[in-house]
Amino acid sequence: MTKILEVRDLNFSWGDNHVLKNLNLDVQKNELVSIIGINGAGKSTLLKCLNRILKPDLGKIRMWDKDLSNFDPLNLSKLISYVPQSIRSNFSMDVFDVVLLGRRPHINWRIAEDDREKVSQTLRYLELEDFAFRKFDRLSGGERQQVIIAKAISQDPDLFLFDEPTSDLDLRNQIEIMKKIRKLVENDSSKSALIAIHDINIAARFSDRILLLHEGEILASGAPNEVLTVENIAQVFGVTCDVQLWNGEYIRVIVEDEIKQTK
Amino acid sequence: MDSISEKHIENGKTQFLMVLILGIITIFLSLFAMGQGSSSNLDMMATLKIILGLDSATELQSDIIWKLRFPRILMAIIGGAALAVAGALMQGCLGNPLVSPLTLGVASGAALGAAFAIVLGVSVLPYSHLAIVANAFLFSLIVVAIIIQLGNLRSISAESYILVGIAITFISGAIVSTMQYFATDAQLSQLAHWSFGSLSRPDLIQVQLISIAVLGLMPTAMKWSWDLNALSVGGDEFAISTGVNPAETRRNILILSALMTSIVIAFTGLIGFVGLAAPHMSRLIIGNDYRKLIPCSAIFGAFLMVFADTLGRTLFAPIVIPVGIMLSIIGGPFFMYLLLSNRGFRR
Numbered sequence: 122m123t124k125i126l127e128v129r130d131l132n133f134s135w136g137d138n139h140v141l142k143n144l145n146l147d148v149q150k151n152e153l154v155s156i157i158g159i160n161g162a163g164k165s166t167l168l169k170c171l172n173r174i175l176k177p178d179l180g181k182i183r184m185w186d187k188d189l190s191n192f193d194p195l196n197l198s199k200l201i202s203y204v205p206q207s208i209r210s211n212f213s214m215d216v217f218d219v220v221l222l223g224r225r226p227h228i229n230w231r232i233a234e235d236d237r238e239k240v241s242q243t244l245r246y247l248e249l250e251d252f253a254f255r256k257f258d259r260l261s262g263g264e265r266q267q268v269i270i271a272k273a274i275s276q277d278p279d280l281f282l283f284d285e286p287t288s289d290l291d292l293r294n295q296i297e298i299m300k301k302i303r304k305l306v307e308n309d310s311s312k313s314a315l316i317a318i319h320d321i322n323i324a325a326r327f328s329d330r331i332l333l334l335h336e337g338e339i340l341a342s343g344a345p346n347e348v349l350t351v352e353n354i355a356q357v358f359g360v361t362c363d364v365q366l367w368n369g370e371y372i373r374v375i376v377e378d379e380i381k382q383t384k
Numbered sequence: 385m386d387s388i389s390e391k392h393i394e395n396g397k398t399q400f401l402m403v404l405i406l407g408i409i410t411i412f413l414s415l416f417a418m419g420q421g422s423s424s425n426l427d428m429m430a431t432l433k434i435i436l437g438l439d440s441a442t443e444l445q446s447d448i449i450w451k452l453r454f455p456r457i458l459m460a461i462i463g464g465a466a467l468a469v470a471g472a473l474m475q476g477c478l479g480n481p482l483v484s485p486l487t488l489g490v491a492s493g494a495a496l497g498a499a500f501a502i503v504l505g506v507s508v509l510p511y512s513h514l515a516i517v518a519n520a521f522l523f524s525l526i527v528v529a530i531i532i533q534l535g536n537l538r539s540i541s542a543e544s545y546i547l548v549g550i551a552i553t554f555i556s557g558a559i560v561s562t563m564q565y566f567a568t569d570a571q572l573s574q575l576a577h578w579s580f581g582s583l584s585r586p587d588l589i590q591v592q593l594i595s596i597a598v599l600g601l602m603p604t605a606m607k608w609s610w611d612l613n614a615l616s617v618g619g620d621e622f623a624i625s626t627g628v629n630p631a632e633t634r635r636n637i638l639i640l641s642a643l644m645t646s647i648v649i650a651f652t653g654l655i656g657f658v659g660l661a662a663p664h665m666s667r668l669i670i671g672n673d674y675r676k677l678i679p680c681s682a683i684f685g686a687f688l689m690v691f692a693d694t695l696g697r698t699l700f701a702p703i704v705i706p707v708g709i710m711l712s713i714i715g716g717p718f719f720m721y722l723l724l725s726n727r728g729f730r731r
């Protein structure tokens with residue numbers, strides 16, 4: 122296996138709040154890794170540190186064996202694309218032109234035919250072709266979320282950082298978008314994805330590996346069935362649950378009625 | 385080629401055509417405007433011939449065109465274009481549709497400088513018409529310097545720029561009001577006249593210098609089109625993940641637009657509305673893609689300015705209504721109508 126991302130001793134604080142503590146993690150090539158944890162565990166903070174939206178206090182981030190701290194946003198955006206949960210927009214733009222922004226790191230000023238084709242293909246891949254010339258700011262939350270995912274795909278990075286990519290999507294689209302992300306990571310020679318997600322069952326079904334983030338550290342890392350144990354879930358989320366193997370394929374976590382008192 | 389790509393190219397062509405038509409209308413309007421006036425009316429062909437030096441026009445006609453109307457119309461075109469582009473740039477990089485070139489306090493700085501020259505006679509140049517211009521420009525440069533200093537602070541947000549601009553506006557306003565309190569009637573009227581905004585002040589050489597400066601700055605503005613698209617449509621985090629450095633880009637864009645505003649406003653006085661309205665009207669035609677929005681705003685700004693000035697000169701001739709007033713009176717209701725009747729602007 123080839124290592125694509127290597128994070129060593131990452132620390133980040135918001136003032137007195139020490140969010141990430143000496144965090145270490147690796148992402149391999151063609152790997153889909155999910156990060157789960159409670160609200161405020163530092164999932165988004167971790168992703169933003171990796172994309173240098175936030176500056177870590179300490180620690181090394183290396184990608185393809187290169188130190189990312191010397192990268193400017195332009196060069197970084199050719200390697201990594203961070204997908205926020207949602208974006209606010211005061212100005213109206215066609216969906217096509219929003220997705221076209223994914224090509225911005227690769228072009229000088231002029232759009233080449235290849236760039237247009239990449240955008241068109243991406244829109245078709247995500248079944249957004251009917252939205253291509255609708256106004257981005259007039260779409261629903263879920264539609265907008267799919268569009269900014271499309272923008273990241275058209276950017277063609279080696280590593281995707283998704284922050285809650287399914288949070289605004291309906292049941293069917295949650296599965297569809299994860300399938301498509303999965304396919305992208307599996308098929309393309311050098312792509313990987315790191316996904317912050319709350320839905321444990323979606324994470325369990327689609328991830329190669331799950332990281333359980335707890336109090337700024339990684340409590341457990343491994344295949345879904347290794348990480349999603351009754352004990353781990355009780356410790357991190359403070360809920361009792363049952364873990365089942367579904368169809369012999371993937372595990373499901375079923376939360377029981379009774380909520381255990383935390384601390 | 386994919387049919388979606390084809391549609392995108394098709395849309396681009398339609399938009400280009402619309403901008404082209406607007407440009408041609410503006411050229412014709414400008415020629416027409418040069419022929420109109422209280423002293424001598426010429427048709428467009430005659431005006432064109434005089435400008436191209438093809439016709440043996442009388443010396444008087446030639447003088448009227450070259451010394452009076454040509455500088456004025458050129459000032460309207462360049463000033464309108466510069467203020468509209470400055471407005472579009474500022475709105476985009478601050479992610480705020482309410483912003484105009486006056487928001488950052490550049491213009492109120494210029495007004496303060498003008499007041500110093502008019503009321504106190506304090507100026508960097510000996511007292512003359514140019515003293516007011518020089519003072520206005522110098523004081524607006526001080527505001528530009530403040531913007532640069534703000535931009536060097538780490539993690540300054542778009543909102544902070546706007547709030548500091550509003551604070552500067554209040555401070556200069558207070559000082560100007562204090563000076564007005566002690567000013568003579570003649571000074572008061574001169575100050576009021578300055579603040580109306582007028583295109584008749586600069587002579588041909590000055591207008592040419594302004595044109596060179598503005599046209600020199602435009603390509604730089606175009607260079608930032610993609611960054612502005614990312615910033616205006618998605619905010620800072622989205623821009624970073626698109627390869628833009630928001631803090632640095634925003635600072636540079638604000639410096640450029642503040643400079644363009646200063647250059648124009650020092651000569652014309654306070655004209656603000658065109659910088660708010662022209663970018664929004666352009667968005668209704670061609671959307672928010674800055675590669676097209678910047679040229680379209682420039683043309684729309686020029687059009688609005690020439691239109692308002694010509695109306696101001698001819699409507700109650702020989703009384704001339706200053707262009708700043710005319711723009712707001714005619715443009716304001718038109719702007720409101722466009723916004724309210726367009727679905728794209730309604731939530």
